Amino acid sequence: MYDMKALYEATSVENAVELRLEHPEAQIIAGGSDVLVQMREGKRAGKELISIYGLDELRGITIDENENIRIGSLTSFSHITRDPIIQKYINVLGEAVDMVGGPQIRNIGTIGGNTCNGVTSADSASTLHAWEAIVELTGKNGVRRLPIKDFYIRAGQVDIRVEDGEIQTAILIPKASYENTFGHYIKYAMRNAMDIATLGCSVNVRLSEDKKTIERARIAYGVAGPVPMRAPHAEAVANGQPISMELIDRFGLAVLEDINPRDSWRASKAFRQHIAVEMAKRCLFESIRLAGGEL
Amino acid sequence: MAQYKLVRFTLNGKEVEKMVDVRASLTDMLRNDYHLTSVKKGCEVGECGACNVLIDGEAFNSCIYLAVWADGKNIRTLESLTGPDGEISDIQQAFMEESAIQCGFCTPGFIMTAVEILETKKLYTRDELRKLLSGHLCRCTGYENILNAVEKTMKRRLGVPVE
Numbered sequence: 001m002y003d004m005k006a007l008y009e010a011t012s013v014e015n016a017v018e019l020r021l022e023h024p025e026a027q028i029i030a031g032g033s034d035v036l037v038q039m040r041e042g043k044r045a046g047k048e049l050i051s052i053y054g055l056d057e058l059r060g061i062t063i064d065e066n067e068n069i070r071i072g073s074l075t076s077f078s079h080i081t082r083d084p085i086i087q088k089y090i091n092v093l094g095e096a097v098d099m100v101g102g103p104q105i106r107n108i109g110t111i112g113g114n115t116c117n118g119v120t121s122a123d124s125a126s127t128l129h130a131w132e133a134i135v136e137l138t139g140k141n142g143v144r145r146l147p148i149k150d151f152y153i154r155a156g157q158v159d160i161r162v163e164d165g166e167i168q169t170a171i172l173i174p175k176a177s178y179e180n181t182f183g184h185y186i187k188y189a190m191r192n193a194m195d196i197a198t199l200g201c202s203v204n205v206r207l208s209e210d211k212k213t214i215e216r217a218r219i220a221y222g223v224a225g226p227v228p229m230r231a232p233h234a235e236a237v238a239n240g241q242p243i244s245m246e247l248i249d250r251f252g253l254a255v256l257e258d259i260n261p262r263d264s265w266r267a268s269k270a271f272r273q274h275i276a277v278e279m280a281k282r283c284l285f286e287s288i289r290l291a292g293g294e295l
Numbered sequence: 296m297a298q299y300k301l302v303r304f305t306l307n308g309k310e311v312e313k314m315v316d317v318r319a320s321l322t323d324m325l326r327n328d329y330h331l332t333s334v335k336k337g338c339e340v341g342e343c344g345a346c347n348v349l350i351d352g353e354a355f356n357s358c359i360y361l362a363v364w365a366d367g368k369n370i371r372t373l374e375s376l377t378g379p380d381g382e383i384s385d386i387q388q389a390f391m392e393e394s395a396i397q398c399g400f401c402t403p404g405f406i407m408t409a410v411e412i413l414e415t416k417k418l419y420t421r422d423e424l425r426k427l428l429s430g431h432l433c434r435c436t437g438y439e440n441i442l443n444a445v446e447k448t449m450k451r452r453l454g455v456p457v458e
């Protein structure tokens with residue numbers, strides 16, 4: 001038994017918004033692999049829960065009328081990895097979420113829950129930042145969309161307006177972001193399964209037509225600071241430059257201008273800085289290779 | 296004040312319904328209301344895999360799944376593998392042959408994930424199987440024998456020679 005004060009099960013998105021306005025103290029539960037664990041640990045003991053897990057309308061991946069990739073917030077990690085649209089246009093996201101926890105966790109865990117937690121180590125977060133995802137929230141005033149970098153406010157806090165009854169309903173990847181773009185993610189952790197990233201790094205590139213120049217490079221980290229973050233200095237080093245091993249080295253070193261990791265029991269700041277450089281280089285190398293560039 | 300909800304679902308092939316306390320986990324309901332004790336209470340935070348069951352064909356840790364979410368689902372536990380005359384299934388037989396069991400606590404969870412893997416009817420490499428089985432902890436066997444048992448059953452079902 002969970003130490004739960006009450007459970008409200010939403011029957012539609014509209015109903016979830018109403019429930020949220022009626023019970024502003026209640027916690028939203030999607031797959032529950034974080035919320036229920038925290039409840040068990042006592043952190044969220046005695047709380048009311050609003051379950052949105054039954055809302056199948058928030059599951060699945062489509063291309064919308066503006067050619068955005070639209071990922072319903074309740075889509076599980078394993079379904080993202082197996083989805084043909086993801087595999088075709090943003091395979092790195094499927095690979096990144098395939099490193100969350102273990103197989104059973106990937107069947108219950110949702111991309112909406114992963115982002116609404118506001119945790120820097122979330123395996124989806126660095127890739128969503130690096131691909132400039134848009135977060136869609138639905139509340140009493142309708143739909144609000146904002147860039148994922150603005151969605152994360154600080155560690156554990158995201159921009160969801162409880163007073164407007166908002167819940168996250170989708171994550172969008174705009175066409176300008178995914179077109180001709182190839183990326184790679186590396187999760188550094190002590191174990192291959194059931195572990196949280198010591199550091200996560202996601203890079204993607206779009207190359208020129210002759211595959212000799214990097215038109216656009218984007219890089220983002222998880223656990224390099226209190227929230228997931230891009231590394232703009234490193235991106236500026238690579239953008240518009242001809243591909244070379246020397247460029248990859250400079251790109252890697254430039255990330256140190258941007259990231260701000262901390263000492264924690266998982267790893268020291270110095271170690272995280274060290275692997276951040278190496279991961280940036282390896283991710284860029286692999287992204288260029290996937291995009292058809294030669295090194 | 297206690298809050299209850301009526302849930303209707305398919306459990307090991309039978310249609311069932313139950314008034315369930317909304318605070319119950321699926322593990323609580325399967326063990327306490329249906330006496331399906333293959334569903335083990337291990338870590339109770341979704342890390343060890345001992346409470347694993349299949350829901351609509353996918354493996355879930357029932358300890359971090361609300362019992363009320365069972366409504367409308369098809370749930371299978373290890374008990375569903377028993378044949379009409381009480382005989383065990385090929386995957387259970389393989390676990391015995393390969394000494395993939397010692398204390399037995401992790402075994403039902405492992406076997407239900409193995410069932411999910413086998414039902415895909417795909418031939419996986421050893422490394423792929425290792426990843427697919429990585430959501431379970433076993434403190435006795437060292438995992439090698441479990442991998443052997445799953446690999447052997449996979450190959451037998453697909454008609455691939457087992458060396």
